[in-house]
Amino acid sequence: xxxxxxxxxxxxxxxxxxxxxxxxEVVLIDRDKARIEALSAELDCGFLHGDGSKPALLREADxxxxxVLFCLTGNDQTNILASLAGRSLGFAxxxxxxxxxxxxxxSLELGLEDIVIPSRTIGRYLADLFEGRxxxxxxxxxKGEARVFAFVAREEDEKTIAELALPEDSRxxxxxxxxxxxxxxxxxxxxxxxxxxxxxHSRSLxxxxxxxxxxxxxxxxxxxx
Numbered sequence: 078x079x080x081x082x083x084x085x086x087x088x089x090x091x092x093x094x095x096x097x098x099x100x101x102e103v104v105l106i107d108r109d110k111a112r113i114e115a116l117s118a119e120l121d122c123g124f125l126h127g128d129g130s131k132p133a134l135l136r137e138a139d140x141x142x143x144x145v146l147f148c149l150t151g152n153d154q155t156n157i158l159a160s161l162a163g164r165s166l167g168f169a170x171x172x173x174x175x176x177x178x179x180x181x182x183x184s185l186e187l188g189l190e191d192i193v194i195p196s197r198t199i200g201r202y203l204a205d206l207f208e209g210r211x212x213x214x215x216x217x218x219x220k221g222e223a224r225v226f227a228f229v230a231r232e233e234d235e236k237t238i239a240e241l242a243l244p245e246d247s248r249x250x251x252x253x254x255x256x257x258x259x260x261x262x263x264x265x266x267x268x269x270x271x272x273x274x275x276x277x278h279s280r281s282l283x284x285x286x287x288x289x290x291x292x293x294x295x296x297x298x299x300x301x302x
Contacts, residue, residue, distance in 0.1 A: 078102070081138045081168075083129030083159045084150030085112050088174070088195065090120070092147065097122060104138050130158040132166060140166045149174045149193075160189050185229045185272065188286075222279045225250075228289035230271040239263040246278035247285065 078101045082089040085107035093103045103122035106129040107113055113124045127134045129150070140146075146168040148156040153175050160173040172191040175181055184192050226247075234241070238249050238261050251260050253272040259265075267273065277285060 078144040079142055080104070080145050080147060081135075081143050082106065083135075083146070083148045083156070083163075084174075085109070085116060086149060086151055089147065089149045090116065092149075093120065093122060104143075106134065106138065128155075130155050130162060132162045135159070135162055135166055135168075140168045143168055145170045145172060147172045147174075151176070153177050153180045157184060157187070157189070160184075161187060164188065182229060182270075182272065185227060188289075190227050224277050224279050224282055226275045226277055226282060226285045226289075228273055228275075228285070230267045230269055230273055232269050234267050234271075235269055237264050237266050241267075243275065244277065244281040244284055247275050247281050248277075250274045250276050 078096075080093070080096055080101060081104045082093055083106050085105045089105060093105060096103050097120065103120075104125060105113070105116065105120070105122060106125045106127065108126070108128055110126050113126055117124055125134060125137055129135065129148070135146075138146075140163070146160070146163040148159040148163065148171065150156055150159070156174050157180065160171045163171045170191065171189065172193060173184055173189045174193050174195065175184060176194070176196065178194060178197065181192055181194065230252075241249070243249070249261055251258060251274050252267065253259070254268060254270075275285065
């Protein structure tokens with residue numbers, strides 16, 4: 078498989094090193110030429126020098142040949158712009174790093190579902206570790222053809238869970254309203270701005286993306302996610 082990283086910070090390099098050890102192809106993009114030169118001496122991968130949020134540079138990374146675009150710079154705005162540019166260029170999957178949780182809601186509305194918030198992830202892991210819970214047990218439950226999809230409710234989604242008319246193999250697991258976790262009933266009515274989590278079969282992901290991804294709805298020539 079092939080991965081492209083925007084930003085050559087510690088997170089990118091650590092992930093890239095593990096992928097290379099597993100035999101995958103990696104390309105690192107960074108503005109710092111000295112950083113690239115230093116890494117080229119220790120990592121057997123491709124490098125591009127420049128601003129990874131610029132479509133022209135991302136095109137050089139061959140979107141059609143790439144499995145995942147990781148936008149992992151230390152700047153949230155850069156990561157969001159790079160992710161949007163990557164989606165518009167046809168990268169199959171885009172992962173966006175967000176350090177400020179306030180950008181999470183915006184990212185979801187823009188159709189960027191694969192969001193990584195390092196501080197939150199580490200904080201939850203450490204809290205669970207302290208209380209004797211293993212988060213890997215939960216991750217192991219989502220396997221095979223099961224997938225998780227998230228969307229932000231719009232005005233037209235202000236209806237009951239039962240009225241959402243989801244695919245047969247999809248269910249609303251829970252949602253967040255004003256940062257509060259809620260388990261819904263079939264007659265629970267959503268409100269605009271609710272962050273909704275759905276468990277679904279992999280075959281239904283395209284339909285869910287087409288319905289709720291803002292980027293898919295507005296990208297010229299798009300037929301879905």
